[in-house]
Amino acid sequence: MKKFNDYRKKTDAKEIKDVGYQFVDILANYLDQIQNIDSKVVNYMSPEDAFKIYDEPMPLEGMDLKKLLKEVVDPLLSHAQNLASPSYMGHQVCHPLVLSSFAKGLSSAINQGLAIQEMSPLGTMIEKRVIRWICDAVGYSEQGDGTIVSGGTEANLTGIMVARSVKAGHDIWKEGNHQSLVGFCSARSHYSIERAFGILGLGTQNLIKIRETSDFKMDVTDLKRAIAETIEQNQKPFVVIATAGCTPVGSFDDLETIALICKKYDLWLHVDGAHGGSFVFSDKLKHLLKGIHQADSIALDPHKMMFMPLNLGTILLKNQKHFDETFKVNAPYIFHKTAANLGCLNIGERTIQCSRGFEAFKLWICLKHYGIQYFAEMMNHCVDMTKYLYDQLDESPDFETLNVPESNILCFRLIPESLRLSLPEVVDEFNFNLRNTFNRTGKAWITTTVLGGRRMLRTTIINPRTTKKHIDQMIIDLRETGEQIVN
């Protein structure tokens, strides 16, 4: 069988274009169609049925590409989770800018290796540039630097690891963990913080969850109490992890006050800004991040509020020398000296990953084409729409809102009149079922979580194409599904 771009002979441009255009056409037609208001967010298929489509042995000879694309793309796209729909209001995964995906295709084809500068002579400079722009925006001086990572989880892991290295008081890289090092985070922090303590061998029991205020922020009084208590017990506190845009409700911790406390006790301040860190680029929203320049390390995910495809996170350090103190490398087959006056150009010396793709290209080209103000407008719009949703629900007697949204995440519950006197467990179960049933209609798509022990509905408005019209319709549809369940 004839293979596309067969390695045993030269392939001319025409053959490559023919196939490339097919992929572009598939995507363009898909995106055109799913912008329609009546297009479903998901065309539900059970896991069992989905499994069966692909349940086959490894192909030996392969099949014709045209036939394959026809057979494959139809089920894949028609049953995909349709993030491009303006009625998608689910997890914090975005419909990426289409330009970024074209850029990702191109950058993956040239496959520049971003571990070392000699494998990515210009790619390295593009990653350094994008990181510089982000460092400038958070208010880091030239001493600051960062790297692209796979996302907030790797960024949080790296930040806490650097904190451990700086604060341990011995060569922890070589000698391992000796004593109990204690960290503090808010009760609403992302699970990756606890995971980092597990992975790093610090022990999750040494991560103390600080109480939250009624508006879902870290209670700074409780933080001070917990730190003092730890010291009294002869344990060693070393890091505070503040959250800037928490996953359940999108609230922002008071970074300025927490920075003061960290200074007093000589603790590392890591800010998990995976979700909300990007708001530094919006004049309207950056007040939420006041004091972020005082953080020793910051996680910030362009694959969330900067509308990049997975995976594109960043970890930033206020003082880049701590990267080099933390990671110690001896690998003569890969790392050699580069131009000293440009700082660290072998970015892999500073990352958990070794082989690293050219992920910076897509963000860079989008920033160059759209400009940062366009990004700010998109973020602002998502937050505005969330506030609009809040207002609509707050005025409705059958809905209960749980947080006043600071960003683009909102938790709420539907309590139909007939359930108003029911036990809390009944309302919980109703909302859990509501979410599942509602999502399967494909009319819109929301998530759920538990807050204060109670089951919540939860929306993230992360598609800038979502308008008031989509939100109004979502409320109508949700109520309708609720009525069907009750009756």
Added chain:
Amino acid sequence: MKKFNDYRKKTDAKEIKDVGYQFVDILANYLDQIQNIDSKVVNYMSPEDAFKIYDEPMPLEGMDLKKLLKEVVDPLLSHAQNLASPSYMGHQVCHPLVLSSFAKGLSSAINQGLAIQEMSPLGTMIEKRVIRWICDAVGYSEQGDGTIVSGGTEANLTGIMVARSVKAGHDIWKEGNHQSLVGFCSARSHYSIERAFGILGLGTQNLIKIRETSDFKMDVTDLKRAIAETIEQNQKPFVVIATAGCTPVGSFDDLETIALICKKYDLWLHVDGAHGGSFVFSDKLKHLLKGIHQADSIALDPHKMMFMPLNLGTILLKNQKHFDETFKVNAPYIFHKTAANLGCLNIGERTIQCSRGFEAFKLWICLKHYGIQYFAEMMNHCVDMTKYLYDQLDESPDFETLNVPESNILCFRLIPESLRLSLPEVVDEFNFNLRNTFNRTGKAWITTTVLGGRRMLRTTIINPRTTKKHIDQMIIDLRETGEQIVN
């Protein structure tokens, strides 16, 4: 300024196609041209000059896309590290199958989140399928499973972390590291192994480097001695990391014997097959991996010898229950129950990463189109060409070969007649300079390492388009550069 695919209005298919075709054209024309024998592997530009191209403040408004593509793509592609050139024989980063890059563009546009099945209803099944195929090939039963990770480094980190959890004898996730847990790896193992010990808080001093045999394999006698010694010293050995295709010379450890030793001492066997693990798919090469089915965990990178773009690694476990015992998650906003009879469908419960892209798609579509035999042929060809290079150099009095290649990596030195009586340091320096000068000619591209304290030249033949003609020419050109340096 008009923005491509402006979020404030509907974009029709035509506008998306126009831009998509431009990207395809750029790539197709580039790939067409660089297959020519006289095309340079790299058109050298100094880091300082490369830095200057991108040294500008964050764009506020952005610029016209057509103009941007014209301005940007020319320097980026003409000064990229040209992995598509058949004369690229450098690091273990491949020229990916073009089909995989088109697939990557498409999958990134639909941005299915592979942490949880509800965000990737069919994508999850495609990842599970690809992993099943690989598990079948290494000889794992249905008990085995794995996940896609960012590469060998994350795979090794995960494997060693699982080993730690299984062998620690206490709840290490919760309590942290208590005692010195000791691991063993070969002297030639990848730096990510040592890094894993640093990251996990085990301490790099607790990783014992086992002597190597004259053919660069782990000396199993020394391994037995080291384990016994550790036990005598009341330390707790827990893991042996064998290498299947080591970075410096591509040699394979004796997995069968090492598995026997691990069994005797009740140690976890992790195989770093990031480079050579893919050889399980080749009837001609899989003998190198004899015994791999006995490994408790395996790292295997499709982004190396399966010609995928960065990043696509895998971690496989012989018994998947160890994933769940290791990672402990409580995150009600994301993880809910899925179809129980299909195993773990929320793959993010088993990975260090939380947000995970749909990386499986590109590998799956290439396996479906090309079939596994085509992959095996490409691997075999790369190894054959390396043996051809070895034969040519071995017959040349001015070259010294350092390893008989088991796979597609070869170390050697050029010692021109005039240096034959020089001090070793002089020959070292000559070869180091030779590599740098030679690579800047752009005629071919090789790497360097240090073996037994001496500076080596090193090639990885990882482009299936490399033929005897390219190898012969590389030798001629290398000798010519050497003569210029000597004179």
